Amino acid sequence: MRKPKRFLKLNSLPFDIITHPSQDLTAVSTIEGEIIFLSFQDDISKLDTIQHHTDSCRRILFSDTSLLSISSEKSFVVCDIETRKVQKKHADAHENPLYALCEVRDGKVFATGDDEGVIKLWDLRKEEPIVMIQPEHDNFISSFSVDSTGSTLLAASGDGRLSVWNSRQRKLIARS
Secondary structure (H helix, E strand, C coil): CCCCCCCCCCCCCEEEEEECCCCCCEEEEECCCEEEEEECCCCCEEEEEEECCCCCEEEEEEECCEEEEEECCCCEEEEECCCCCEEEEECCCCCCCEEEEEEEECCCEEEEEECCCCEEEEECCCCCCCEEECCCCCCCEEEEEECCCCCEEEEEECCCCEEEEECCCCEEEEEC
């Protein structure tokens, strides 16, 4: 096995990682609630560390000039990637810890899923969720996928099932 040229020391365990689609910017979320910004332009360099969560930061997602993050503390945060400052925070986004995050439409509508199978759709221009889907699953929402139009949202769950939702009509289309 080849040895890496350089080691990247993290102070806590990584939970999620994502690269920005158009900038030399990578973010790593940790089990301690930190988000670490990295660059790989010439060599690995740590740009910044922020902590907008007190518990595990489970998922992160870039959206143009923002970074969205969700946490086991039930919060959902949007921060500016240049200033690293919070633009919006939903302290009690769900009644249960959050686990899944996905962009649904236009860089403004996102889905969150929690440990009890509840799914919410958020429009970042509004304060409250635009849709709350009661559990069709018996366990946590593990991940999402969305079609190119943003109208079909697929959810995978820890119960081993998939559900397919029409996000515009707010109805269940299919379930495995």
